[in-house]
Amino acid sequence: MIWSIALAVSIGSVMPAAGQPQQQTSADSDDQERLQVPAQFDRASATRGQSILAANCGFCHGTNGRGGAGGPDLTRSPLVQEDVEGRQIGELLKTGRPGQGMPSFAQLREAEVKDIATFLHSQIYLNSDRRLYTIGNILVGDPKRGQSIFDSPGGCASCHSVENDLKGIGARFDPVALQRRILLPRAGSQIGVGPGGGKTGYLDPNALQATITTHVGRYQGRLVRLSDFNITIFDPVSGATRSFTRSGNEPAVTISDPLKAHVDRLYQWNDRDLHDVTAYLAGFK
Amino acid sequence: MIGKLFFSVIVLACGPALAQPGPGLDPKDIGKAPVDMWTTYNGDYSGRRFSTLKQINQDSVKQLSLAWVYRLNFGEVGAITGGEGAAPVAATPSIKSVPLMVDGVLYFSAPDHAWAVDARTGRERWHYFWKTTGGIHIGNRGVGIYKNWLYFLTPDDYLVSLDAATGKERWHKQIANVRREYFSTMAPVVIGDKLLISPGGDSLDVPGFVEARNPETGDVIWRWYTTPRKGDPALATWPSEESAIAGAGHAWLPGSYDPELGLYYVGTGNPNPVLAGQSRNGDNLWTCSIVALDINTGKLRWSYQVSPHDTHDFDAVQDVVLIDGLYKGKPRKLLAQANRTGNFFLLDRVTGEHLLTTPLVQGLNWFKGYSANGQPMRDPGKDPTVPGVLVSPFSSGTTNWPPATFSPKSGLFYVGANESFSLFYLTDTDARPQGYGAAEQSVGVVKSSLKAIDYQTGKIVWERSLGKGPSGPQSIGAMGLLSTAGGLVFGNDGVGDFVGYRDTDGQPLWHADLGVNSSNGPTTYMLDGKQYVLVGAGDAIYAFALQ
Numbered sequence: 128m129i130w131s132i133a134l135a136v137s138i139g140s141v142m143p144a145a146g147q148p149q150q151q152t153s154a155d156s157d158d159q160e161r162l163q164v165p166a167q168f169d170r171a172s173a174t175r176g177q178s179i180l181a182a183n184c185g186f187c188h189g190t191n192g193r194g195g196a197g198g199p200d201l202t203r204s205p206l207v208q209e210d211v212e213g214r215q216i217g218e219l220l221k222t223g224r225p226g227q228g229m230p231s232f233a234q235l236r237e238a239e240v241k242d243i244a245t246f247l248h249s250q251i252y253l254n255s256d257r258r259l260y261t262i263g264n265i266l267v268g269d270p271k272r273g274q275s276i277f278d279s280p281g282g283c284a285s286c287h288s289v290e291n292d293l294k295g296i297g298a299r300f301d302p303v304a305l306q307r308r309i310l311l312p313r314a315g316s317q318i319g320v321g322p323g324g325g326k327t328g329y330l331d332p333n334a335l336q337a338t339i340t341t342h343v344g345r346y347q348g349r350l351v352r353l354s355d356f357n358i359t360i361f362d363p364v365s366g367a368t369r370s371f372t373r374s375g376n377e378p379a380v381t382i383s384d385p386l387k388a389h390v391d392r393l394y395q396w397n398d399r400d401l402h403d404v405t406a407y408l409a410g411f412k
Numbered sequence: 413m414i415g416k417l418f419f420s421v422i423v424l425a426c427g428p429a430l431a432q433p434g435p436g437l438d439p440k441d442i443g444k445a446p447v448d449m450w451t452t453y454n455g456d457y458s459g460r461r462f463s464t465l466k467q468i469n470q471d472s473v474k475q476l477s478l479a480w481v482y483r484l485n486f487g488e489v490g491a492i493t494g495g496e497g498a499a500p501v502a503a504t505p506s507i508k509s510v511p512l513m514v515d516g517v518l519y520f521s522a523p524d525h526a527w528a529v530d531a532r533t534g535r536e537r538w539h540y541f542w543k544t545t546g547g548i549h550i551g552n553r554g555v556g557i558y559k560n561w562l563y564f565l566t567p568d569d570y571l572v573s574l575d576a577a578t579g580k581e582r583w584h585k586q587i588a589n590v591r592r593e594y595f596s597t598m599a600p601v602v603i604g605d606k607l608l609i610s611p612g613g614d615s616l617d618v619p620g621f622v623e624a625r626n627p628e629t630g631d632v633i634w635r636w637y638t639t640p641r642k643g644d645p646a647l648a649t650w651p652s653e654e655s656a657i658a659g660a661g662h663a664w665l666p667g668s669y670d671p672e673l674g675l676y677y678v679g680t681g682n683p684n685p686v687l688a689g690q691s692r693n694g695d696n697l698w699t700c701s702i703v704a705l706d707i708n709t710g711k712l713r714w715s716y717q718v719s720p721h722d723t724h725d726f727d728a729v730q731d732v733v734l735i736d737g738l739y740k741g742k743p744r745k746l747l748a749q750a751n752r753t754g755n756f757f758l759l760d761r762v763t764g765e766h767l768l769t770t771p772l773v774q775g776l777n778w779f780k781g782y783s784a785n786g787q788p789m790r791d792p793g794k795d796p797t798v799p800g801v802l803v804s805p806f807s808s809g810t811t812n813w814p815p816a817t818f819s820p821k822s823g824l825f826y827v828g829a830n831e832s833f834s835l836f837y838l839t840d841t842d843a844r845p846q847g848y849g850a851a852e853q854s855v856g857v858v859k860s861s862l863k864a865i866d867y868q869t870g871k872i873v874w875e876r877s878l879g880k881g882p883s884g885p886q887s888i889g890a891m892g893l894l895s896t897a898g899g900l901v902f903g904n905d906g907v908g909d910f911v912g913y914r915d916t917d918g919q920p921l922w923h924a925d926l927g928v929n930s931s932n933g934p935t936t937y938m939l940d941g942k943q944y945v946l947v948g949a950g951d952a953i954y955a956f957a958l959q
Contacts, residue, residue, distance in 0.1 A: 328882030
């Protein structure tokens, strides 16, 4: 919906080890240990709450509370979402909703109601915070086919070798980071002028290269910033930056991208090929 | 201590004079072409963001110079405070709000804050500080004005009414519950005796709606849900009423209005769950749609869906631009939008009839061609999967909420756009996914440019690449724009310059390096015979005038 959130999703920090199964549907599982509970919730209470809910509410509302045969999704219920520490949920459980076929659960103790509430609120929180989402096993591709794509004429092997620059690549990056880097191996691809983008991106050897030709001479370096009005470059040898004023085509400026082949290929990739190449490279540990 | 005393004395001394309320803004004046006022988010009701002023023009723009700067003051000292929360939260120092200008005073907002600033001097008149109970503090797009009253929405979903002269609170009303992850950013729209508002927030699967409220009391006059309910034929585009109710579609930007037709036009947001579509088979009306609502009743007159069954967080929540112009040689009432899907749409705004769709950029891969009605037909192979799919554009879209502009002088529609890619990973494989249900990893923006489109054909007449940094484009291209009868288009260059472009070919004729990109829609007005151009960039508002 709003871009700064989308860009803020930090996938690396929640990355599971390669091959680790997804945990999103763990509430369906019998393995209580796998219940994912955000840090600010009482884990023991949520785990108990899941069992109590499954036993008492699961028949109608599903064992994970997301709705079942007849009952609505509890994690989407306004009453549950607006509930504070089980108070509103507890009041409803006392009476039930006889008109809608929901019996009373007055036998549930206050502590049990609170556990159910903790479980539901923890799951609602997990649903709502994308930073807590867990990416599953992405190594589903065919490594052999990946190798043939890698080695095909004009393919990755034109510039790369699994024995040289990509040696041990599967150990250097987890599969999700690796798949991202196959597409575009540039650290500073975050958007926005400022840290991580404009200010430090030029430390990356894969930064755009600029050549500036003035009547005095020719200057080359990594691009720091280019506008219609000026250009700044960085010399990785001396560590110095230098700026030039631009006016129309003076001085002459040429920009080249060391990753042009990657950028061009973004428009060509199909997902099966990408998964296959990821599976192939992930094997080099 | 001394400072405080001094301040009190000044307030006391000035109090009686300032306390006399002026005549206020006649609601009939709202929506008139912006000349000596700027009374709505986009200046008038058309969404064009076009000014007839031409003191600043292609020749004189070189003399455009800084008149003043106002840096957002988030401090509690001296502020009028309100709100339901206990303590203030950290400010969001990026101005997305468009300042309204009435009688020489500017009114604008940020999450939890509203200000009045002197339009001649840039000095603060008052500051209102809302103590929040929570909510996502991502932005606030501005205030609405009715007579002497201002209105703004808060991240914790309150509608707050202030006295424009003093900043004192008149009342506040809860419009949604923040515990359900609603948060509100929209600038309220005043139309006659109605105040139009909508909340936002798609972290959870909650209902979306547009409301008309009474500007005096804040009471609801009508409410239109952005998804159908029982008995509506459109419910056939959802598996169940429950899925439709949970289907969001928040209309979180101010809409446009045609007084002759009595129709309010607004774009609706993405369906929920956002990226995992497996529990909501069907087109999911009226999400991702341009809708026309009867201003008196709130009834839907027509709708046009720009991305049926969206699975990439695209939406139609972009500037809805009303154009009165020729189409195929005949004068028509038109409606144009360039949106997140990567397409430019032109509709007949009387009937909703589709006239044309054209792609804004290369590389869009989430759809395979267009339907007979011009709708991009989603490629199900690009729905998020566990091992990931590469999608263009990324979820922020080819363009986004920063408002486009249409100049009747040049006949061109201007918009900032990008070519971008993201990997989408399905994380919630449950048959009943919740929230977003998938993660996104941005690969990057490959191109960003300012584009000028012939609205009659949808063809790009010119485009100008934005500036670059070490990794290529440094902005997503989307930017707030303003066009003027002086033959200028004001926007940014993606690397921190505020630029006056020539409207016919995109040549930059003037610029000011603000260090960061402009972050709101620029405005312009005449005050004391002088034309001002205003823009917000980061935590400051800059005013420019000719020297």
